[in-house]
Amino acid sequence: MRGILLASLGRGIPVTLAMAGLLAVTACGSGGEAAVSAEGGLPAEIKIMTIKDRTGPVAFTGLSTIKGIELAVEQINAEKFLGETKIVLESKDPAGKAQTAASQMTAAIQDKSYAAVFGPVASDQAAATSPLAERGKMPIIYSQAGSEGVVIGKYTFRATPPMTSYYRVIGDHIKSKNVKTLGVVYNTTLPTLKEVAEKVLPEMGAELGFSVVSSAAVQMTTQDFAAPISKVVKEKPDAIALLLVGGQNPTAMRQLRQAGFDGLVLGNTAAGAGNLKPAGQDGAGMTWPSDFHPDQPGESTKKFVDLYQAKFNERPLNYAAEGYDSAWWLARAVKQAGGASRDDIQRGLDVVAAEGFEGAMGKLAFENRDMRLTGVIVQWNGTEEVLVGSDS
């Protein structure tokens, strides 16, 4: 999904904020010489700042991501993956505010004891912290935060694949349902959803033999979908794609069923994480491509899911898997570089990205410091999300 749920995207990039932070960071002139660096070896502790929302509108993403990171760090330390060196997390809560995230990022850069940062999940926060990271030469690994302007240089990395890169995995499912016509209702405020609606789906249609016969754009503020759904249903499409943010999905699914549509419904990962629960049986059948499902095949996934369930007594969400893989990416980078200075970690992250690795989300590859994977197909069956397809 990468930032789909992040309503704050619409507020724009806080350029002024970033510029102000840049001045502070430039003055600091850390130059990537973290105090934890030890020439020729690893320090006893590698301190990492985690800037993830524990409160505010995207808290459910932040909290889940933190669980994944904590699980990975616990495992890395317990297995002595880095020998006697321990990774230590310091958690900061930006509480949905780009301004707070930028302040926390500036503090991390100025405090030489921090070797790297796990960046915020919201795109507007990430867009504020990325210029600071680049200027302060602080490696930062994001998850979610899917907009442009986040991965902008050699110190910014992202452990969530863009939805547009794996949406096509649902192609076979669409083909199997003999879909010839498609209607689309999409949230036009978010670039990722807009791109899927206006570019990815029509391109898939050209390949798979279906055409988009009607579409209706809605905005972040839309709460009643009766009119756009009515507009799309009028064309009697075989399938409808609802590309909406988290809280919009249950209402739209309910109103789609009330409008009499009982065909295939495509969604996006923002419908996951329990967002369709209030729709109950009206939500049944919504199907979407995702970067992770706990039932997907693969030893590394199974190991992650077992560990997660043992620790938290619940099934992991995709955000937790992304957090887990972020932390392992970092640990592998430290090991690869043989050092824990900021520059060592930056170089290590690049090397690991070039090689790829098996993570909680399966086989991971990277393009320009941005994650890529095949994806899986998930469906809400009225009570829970189930795996309906995987190429992994």
Added chain:
Amino acid sequence: MLQDLINALSLGSIYLLFALGMSLVWGTVGILNFAHGAIFMFAAFVSSVITDQVRLPLPALIVIGAAVGALLSVAVQLLAFQPIMRRAKDHRSGEMQILIGGIGVAAIPLAIAEEVTGSNPFGFAGSSYVTSTFSLLGVRVTSTQLMVVAAALVIGIGVIVWLRFSRSGLALRSIGVDPETASLMGVNRRVLSLSTMAVAGGLAGLAGVLLTYNLGAITPESGDVLLIKAFAAVILGGVGSMAGVIVGAYVLAVAETIVLTQTSGLWVDAVSFGFIFAVLLFKSEGLFGRREVRRT
């Protein structure tokens, strides 16, 4: 076309139900309550929490929602707005401070709901009420939509009748025109303000429950979104005119529906704000508002 009209009527009723309480307080007591959205949301949230534990029918949830809304609204008035007004240098600065106070107060129920729900949407899955869908001549309408439209119109007209023809309604309107003179005429401003806040909160709670049923689910942030729409409806209709709010809500909904069905939908929010801008520019008192309202 008929389906679009029904959709517009339903959307307008949603805006109206939400805007009624806000307009009532703003047009009479003179408080623009930015906590109204939070009261709306929190009433629905409490009802949702209760219905998760006990299976309840729709009327019971309406009573709970209205009661929670009324209590919360009275608490806001007693603990925030009245102290602000008492300490304010003059009435005008007090009104300005209340705007900020309302935003601050709204953050508390919002934070509680976000904490409990994890910012996920919530609804009334545990309620015994099930929405039915009726289809006639290709037009589909749900029982909840019909209920929302009926409630909005009945309550809207009821509030107009109350304000115009009842003794307490007249007293309330007199506060909106000239509070000092109203006091001299024996109107107990404090009690009446408190009662008005209770009614407005009750309406917000009622709207919260009905809209959650209608939409299936709302999020902790839903109230803030509706606040903007209600603001547009009130400005369009005219502050202080309940009939204006009714017209404003439906005009806004019809305009949005036309934009949505005839264009890509990108311009829907621009229509809301465009209405506010146009009205402020060419008819600042709104379609039905009084040309001059003096409250100090």
